[in-house]
Amino acid sequence: MILGWSTVGLLSRLITKREAVRRQIEIISSACSYCISSSYSQIMGTSHNPCSTDWEHRIFAVDANPSLGYPEPFYFTSLTNKDRASPATSNEWPMLAHGGIALSVCITDPFPVSAARLHRSLGQQLAQLFSGTCHVLRLLSYLPQDPYASLLRGFFICDPQNCTSTQHRLKHLLSEHRQHISSFTYQQKPQGGIWQNVLELNGGEQEMEEHWQVVRMGEPDPSPFALNILHTAVYYSLSSTRAVLLQCSACIPEAARILELLDKCDTSAKKGRFPVIVIEGLDATGKSTLTESLKDSLKATLLRSPPDCISKWRKTFDDEPSLIKRAYYAAGNYVGACEIAKASMNSPVIVDRYWHSTAAYAIATEIVGSVHSLPPCHHEVYQWPRDLLRPDLVILLTVSDEERMRRMRGRGLEETKEEKELESNTMFRLKVEEAYKRIENPQCVIIDASPAKEMVLKETLNVVRKHCVI
Structure with a gap:
């Protein structure tokens, strides 16, 4: 059977667009499922509670x-x-x-x-x-x-x-x-x-x-507060992240856009031969200054989380409930992992925040009370996701409260809700820092960022040479 060129072209376009069609089917299916369930409840007019x-x-x-x-x-x-x-x-x-x-x-x-x-x-x-x-x-x-x-x-x-x-x-x-x-x-x-x-x-x-x-x-045992973290605050797999974004894509168009980006990413890509170094820390601890200096010193590629391709939707998701907000940041880690894998083929990679930030802020937000209320060390809430690219080194910058507050007041930048919480709530700040320190595989190497930036850079380079092959 011989097909005309117009028929061949049509088939080619259909094959090329099959992923986009599949995505639309998933979104429509999710929306329909929600509508059917809501309509059923309204028609029956009674409480339907399986538990x-x-x-x-x-x-x-x-x-x-x-x-x-x-x-x-x-x-x-x-x-x-x-x-x-x-x-x-x-x-x-x-x-x-x-x-x-x-x-x-x-x-x-x-x-x-x-x-x-x-x-x-x-x-x-x-x-x-x-x-x-x-x-x-x-x-x-x-x-x-x-x-x-x-x-x-x-x-x-x-x-x-x-x-x-x-x-x-x-x-x-x-x-x-x-x-x-x-x-x-x-x-x-x-x-x-x-x-x-x-x-x-x-x-x-x-x-x-x-x-x-x-x-x-x-x-x-198990603690319901730890269970809540595992299921609504921190995402430990791409599949759980996608499931939430898919369900809310019918009402949040940006979620559908993020799913499209995830479809285009090779989330299973392995790290290249060059090291990946993540810089973590509370706001105003000097992350931006240090990452720029490391980029120049190591001739590295500098990446940030959330990645530029989705950071424009950050405000939209920050205004959503924790379940949706955290799914956005988790997706940012997986999209960022694709960029990290690609960049590490050609040069060292410096990453300004990664999964540690996503998890530490979520854990501290969900656990009310003091540091003693956090899940114990080695709990599963502190374990790195198995399907997310792991860095070679994670550095946690710390500064004294007085120095950090001085820097915060001097920045003059618009603060997120969590940044304002850090500034006003000492207990929250302590929980975030402790959660950072308890995250495992990999753990953070702590560096005091209170001294002059030249001294901090020197100490950081010593740590990098000790842990990575540059």
């Missing part, structure tokens, strides 16, 4: 908030489930003292992106609704037999005055999202014990009879 029958077997974790008077996390579970968890020293609930009441809100939306957006929106509304009357804390819960797949996020509301309007206002706020929300109340009964009752969100005045007794417990 609803398992509430009695869940472990709940209320996060610390020292500024509100809760210095340590608070854990509890059903009385029938207590033997499976570590015991607590007492069953006293400070938030229920003197007749107080507590309420929990769990988001059960099965779609991670829409669940994350709902979580952020509700958090903002709850803080505004109960400002000055109730304390709103972060809540996590999971099933011990399936902790990874069953993790849910939400809020724990402490009402020390037990105001009659609290439940009514909460119901009114949650009723719009009742198909993706489960809510409970907690009260100490006169006959003793703490009881968890389902808060009906269907608009009726009569409460459901479903209730059970709950007890405090010690810190569970």
Whole structure:
């Protein structure tokens, strides 16, 4: 069979565009799946929660908030489930003292992106609704037999005055999202014990009879806060990064553009024969100055994270919930890895920030409280992703707090939310630095960047020669 030139040309164009077509199919499929699920819930008009029958077997974790008077996390579970968890020293609930009441809100939306957006929106509304009357804390819960797949996020509301309007206002706020929300109340009964009752969100005045007794417990293993990092804050594979970007690409066009860039990258490319050196550190520790000096001294290629090709969308993703924001930075690492692999074929490569920054800031943000609240050393949250190109050397620059603050004030540049947090919150700064130091494979080599830039460069070059073949 002989084909005409026009037919051949058409087939050629179709083959060339097949990847673009596949991408569009994936995006449309993701959007359709979300729409079908949402339409189903609206048509049925009832709460659809696959975990609803398992509430009695869940472990709940209320996060610390020292500024509100809760210095340590608070854990509890059903009385029938207590033997499976570590015991607590007492069953006293400070938030229920003197007749107080507590309420929990769990988001059960099965779609991670829409669940994350709902979580952020509700958090903002709850803080505004109960400002000055109730304390709103972060809540996590999971099933011990399936902790990874069953993790849910939400809020724990402490009402020390037990105001009659609290439940009514909460119901009114949650009723719009009742198909993706489960809510409970907690009260100490006169006959003793703490009881968890389902808060009906269907608009009726009569409460459901479903209730059970709950007890405090010690810190569970695995920690729900560490689980939350592993599944919503730090990405340990390209596939998990892509999954989130694909799901949100229907509502965030820039996510689709990043997926297209990832499709064009050879994310499995190996590092070339020249060394790859990453410079890490908090803002205003001298990273930019040092990376430029190293570039000249080593005749190296200088790259930055996020890469230039996606940095123009940074503001868009910084305004999104953590799940989406962190996916953007993770994607930046994988796109950057392709550039690193290519550049290291011809010269040494200096990288201004890489995966250490992505992970350290996320871990410090998700863990409330002091440095002691961070997951212990050698925990899996500190492990380098197996499918991401590894550098030969990672250098962490540190300076004294006084020097760093002086540099921050002298920069006169627009600060990100996290940069402002670093400037105002000493505890957050300490957590970020400690998370940097705990990341493994590779670990950071720490250099004091307080001296003059010439001295810092000299020490850095000594470290580079010690660890790399230049």
